[in-house]
Amino acid sequence: MTKKPDAVVVAGVGMMPVGEHWDLSLRQLALEAISAARLDSGGLRPQALYVANMLSPALSGQSHLGPLLADFAGMRGVEASTIEASGASGGVAVRQAYLALMSGAIDVALVLGVEKVTDKGSSQVQAALATATDAEYEAVQGVTPSTQAALLMQRYFYEYGPPEDSLAGFSITAHLNAVTNPDAMFRKAIRREQYASAPIVSEPLNTFDVAPLADGAAALVLARAAALPDGQEYPQVEIVGSATATSALALHDRPDPLDLTAAAQSAQTALMQAELSPEDIGLFELHDSFSIFAALSLEAAGFAERGKGWKLAQNGDISLTGHIPIGTFGGSKARGDPGGATGIYQLVEASRQLQGRANENQVPDAATAMTQCLGGSGATASTHILRRVT
């Protein structure tokens, strides 16, 4: 394949393990990821910084992260701003950087996802998360994202009647993939019996259906291909599809809550841009903050028929050697859930796969990857398609 000078490529990636970083503040976490990505890019100088974050104003009392982090990371003066789209912040930030690069306005962009959640207690975190639901009609009723996921899961089981532990495979696969990921939060395989006996979070949702929200930071240096110096160490990864779509914030405002229309729409648009169909996708980093979203996302993106997404978790289809591997480094479930930074982790991990530097987690012959992150219960969905070029 020939290089296109105006293509947008991944020039560098960096990330911190997701976890409880008691010794690091939000800005220190951010700096670690930024430094790693810039080093990986061979020292490219970003002309703009896009910060993806959802909880800093509520949990750290800090907004206006753009200039704060640009300054702290030694880039004082560059254009910098924050993108907030709940759990989809990362994908939407990549989309904004992609548009700026495609327009030719800039040649190099830095996209950072950062989240600092462990400084606050559970009820404060739940309240902060609940602000991503409809405040006047959901949060006021005591609804949180876990509640939304439980309501969807209950209805899913009612409409399609899969076996009681049909979503267990998502959690089991995620944990298995995390065993060989040194950066993962939970590096321990789990058994089906453990899933079946796990404590209930919100019926029918149990603790293994829920990804652990923790601190994290990941960064990407994106560039126009023409701006890259020659002699790159790794195969080039190009963004060949980028799309964001929205739906109603509240579950009750959607004609069919089990139909993640924003996820479907953004996936279709991104696939169309890439001139690909779901069968061409080598791996799918999807949004598994709750296991039900893994099933619904597989259905929305066209990898399974409606009501049959759970079947892909039964017989290895989603494993590293299956026909559509997901959460290849453990996903949010086992790598850890970095909130609004999720989309950046997904692109970092997908890039590593396509560059052949996924080590023990390598998906054999991965040439194309899809990433998709969801905000709220799918009110925002941002999809990207990456392809290995050289």
Add this chain to the structure above:
Amino acid sequence: METSQHWRLRKQRYALVGEVCPHCESKIFPPRDICPDCGEDAREMYQFSGRGEVYSHTTVYQAPSGHAENVPYPVAIVRLEEGPLVTAQLTDVGDQPIEIGTPVEMVTRKLGADGERGMLVYGYKFRPALVER
């Protein structure tokens, strides 16, 4: 939310007042002034009956601040008999098993405390229907 925010919502929250679309007859709750079905203006007020059935349900054990003292509490999405879905807590459930399809009716109850001053917020909840229909 502050007092004025809750005050603005009093009609829908205490009396389940929504809207009806003058163009396509769609009943709309919560009110949103633009019909989600046909995209036209829809500002005509409409009084919902408060009757419906459970579309989905769960129980909250890990509550956000303001609701912590009420755990565990049941939450449902209710399909109102006029068509729209609405998210609400269930109340007065007792020993009655809640299932998808269980008939419910609207009542007004305390929803929780809001803000730093802990202002009490009242609004609709749903309970199992007392009269068989």
